[in-house]
Amino acid sequence: MKEILRADQLKLKRSSILIIVLLIPILILTYELVNFTYRAELVDKQAELFHAGSMWMYLLYDNSLLFGLGFPLAATLAASIIANIEHQADGWKQLLAFPVSRSKVYLSKFIWLTMSLLISLTIFLIGMILLGKALEFEESVPLGLLAGDSYGMLIATLPFTAFQLWLSMTIKNQAFPILIGAICTIMGLFLAAVQMTRWFPLAYPIQSSTVILQYEGIGYNTDLPVYLAINLMLGIALLCMGVIHFVKRDNQ
Amino acid sequence: MDDQIVVTNDLTKKYKKHTSVEGLNLRIERGQIYGFLGPNGAGKTTTIRMLLGLIQPTKGRIELFGKSLKENRLSILERIGSLVESPTYYGNLTGRENLEVVRRLRSLPEQRVDEVLSIVRLTKAAHRLTKEYSLGMKQRLGIATALLSRPDLLILDEPTNGLDPSGIQEIRELIKGLPQSGMSVLVSSHLLSEIDQMATQVGVIHNGKMIFQDSIEQLRQRHKPLLKVGVSDVMEAKAILQGKGITTGGEKEFLWFDRTEPAFVSEINSILVQSGLSVYRLEEVKRSLEDIFLELTSAEGSL
Structure with a gap:
């Protein structure tokens, strides 16, 4: 397994995966920087209105929608880039004619996808802390909340990520998986808006912030552990299905 | 049977209604350079993909190095180097x-x-x-x-595609030298001249079926040169020779014989001339492997 991972690592060299990894954190943090400086008064007023426990919580609440929409899109693109390296190189036939197990080939791609997303989330986490420090938030850094918000997203999007990777690996034309990924992300937004359908796993990324706006104001998201538990299991199940299909399929 | 590197039995691949490879029995022994010959779309690449375990055969068995590919895929692939179609x-x-x-x-x-x-x-x-x-x-x-792992079996699908003449020459020399180190090679091509210059064994595939498999000498032997005789009156000449017990595959303009040794040629000539016919051409016609190949494939096509 280590050999495949190291080989796959080299394939990512000079690829555009780095752009995707940086894109979402930078976009969202830039937006928040502008929001907290140019609209500072409005932000203060709203934070008060929502009874935000701290400016940190308001920041988390404020970026949760953008993050919930943006991160699945980043996952879609990252999956597409990682799979497309092989499509473009015409590499499947060579890779699978080597003495390596197909499930390990698939898992290696998944691990690198997860790694890229993990790096992206870490950058986001560090970025949020720096942003808060730069804007001189009075309260101490709620590391648990921030980390939960960032890394929770990885698990909340796990089924989606696993599905997108399978799509991108199976279909050569990457326009299709990217379109599906974009549609699913938007669907998640609509599903999350309705009480009935917000329990559909596709709607979890939008709702997976550690804080949410309730009647009494911004508070902790008590549904989050349930979301994460469901999507962790669903994600592993989808990953396994992807592996099984990949092992059995003919490679043209 | 240590020396049987590749053995397939009744190898078949069907795509829905279309049969791409049908009942193929491939035999490659150690140290051979096996030329796998066939026109485009004959099933060469499909066969090679099956040998590498990239696609599953619909029917039939593949044995490489005496072991079943299905059960020992990874240990078999360990000993193979391959180049399939475009690099x-x-x-x-x-x-x-x-x-x-x-x-x-x-x-x-x-x-x-x-x-x-x-x-x-x-x-x-x-x-x-x-x-x-x-x-x-x-x-x-x-x-x-393909060479990186020092394989025991090298599978090259159209390796000279896109190379210039000197490149083709180089690759050909390279391939020819490989069996010295105990390597066996399977080279596919749609160009007979290509195979002719490097292979020791030939398998000809057409429409998914193996229509010839033997050494390259056998392929050449099978179609020895012919004697073509131009004579003033073909019908009469035929009758005369018939009387002497020599059969001929005469056509409208020329007489054809499947023997070309000098004694036979002069005998024919003297018989005809002495019978008062004028012989204006005695020609040995060598058929190129291209002709043989076309004949093999067209015979199959007409079935």
Whole structure:
């Protein structure tokens, strides 16, 4: 397994995966920087209105929608880039004619996808802390909340990520998986808006912030552990299905 | 049967209604260069993909190195190097890095990369991105990748595609030299002249069926040169020769014989001349392997 991972690592060299990894954190943090400086008064007023426990919580609440929409899109693109390296190189036939197990080939791609997303989330986490420090938030850094918000997203999007990777690996034309990924992300937004359908796993990324706006104001998201538990299991199940299909399929 | 490197029994691949490969019995022994010949779309690549376990056969058995491919895929692939159709190259990597990917994957010694680079004469271009490579260079990189693990069986699908004449010559010499180190080679091509110059064994596939499989000499033997005789009156000449007990496959203009030894030729000539016919042509017609190939494939096609 280590050999495949190291080989796959080299394939990512000079690829555009780095752009995707940086894109979402930078976009969202830039937006928040502008929001907290140019609209500072409005932000203060709203934070008060929502009874935000701290400016940190308001920041988390404020970026949760953008993050919930943006991160699945980043996952879609990252999956597409990682799979497309092989499509473009015409590499499947060579890779699978080597003495390596197909499930390990698939898992290696998944691990690198997860790694890229993990790096992206870490950058986001560090970025949020720096942003808060730069804007001189009075309260101490709620590391648990921030980390939960960032890394929770990885698990909340796990089924989606696993599905997108399978799509991108199976279909050569990457326009299709990217379109599906974009549609699913938007669907998640609509599903999350309705009480009935917000329990559909596709709607979890939008709702997976550690804080949410309730009647009494911004508070902790008590549904989050349930979301994460469901999507962790669903994600592993989808990953396994992807592996099984990949092992059995003919490679043209 | 240690020396049977590749054995397939009744190998068949069907895609819905279309049968791509049908009842193929392939035999390759150690040290052979097996030329796998067939027109485009005959099923060469499909067969090779099945040999490499890339696609599952609909029916039939594949044995490589005396072991069933289905049960021992990984240990068999360990001993194979392959280049299937267009070469694989990661355009964002240099030539050396492309080989490094494979070296890491198969945990091979590092100096092997330099060795294969010099074998295919890519050492100078090793540090250029492969997306800037010409087709011939990509093809050579593909061959280098196939050689990287010092395989016992090398499977090359159309290895000279896109190469210039000197490149073709180089690859041909390279392939010819491989059996000396105990390697067996399966080379596919749609060009008979190509196979003719390097193979020791030939398998001809057409419409998914093997229509000929033997040594290259057998293929040539099977179609010895013919004697073509131009004579003033074909009908009469035929009758005269018939009387002497010599049968001929005469056509409208010429008489045809399947023997060309000098004694036979002069005998025919003297018989005809003495019978008062004028002989204006005695010609030995050598049929190229192209003709033989066309004949083999068209005979099959007319069935």
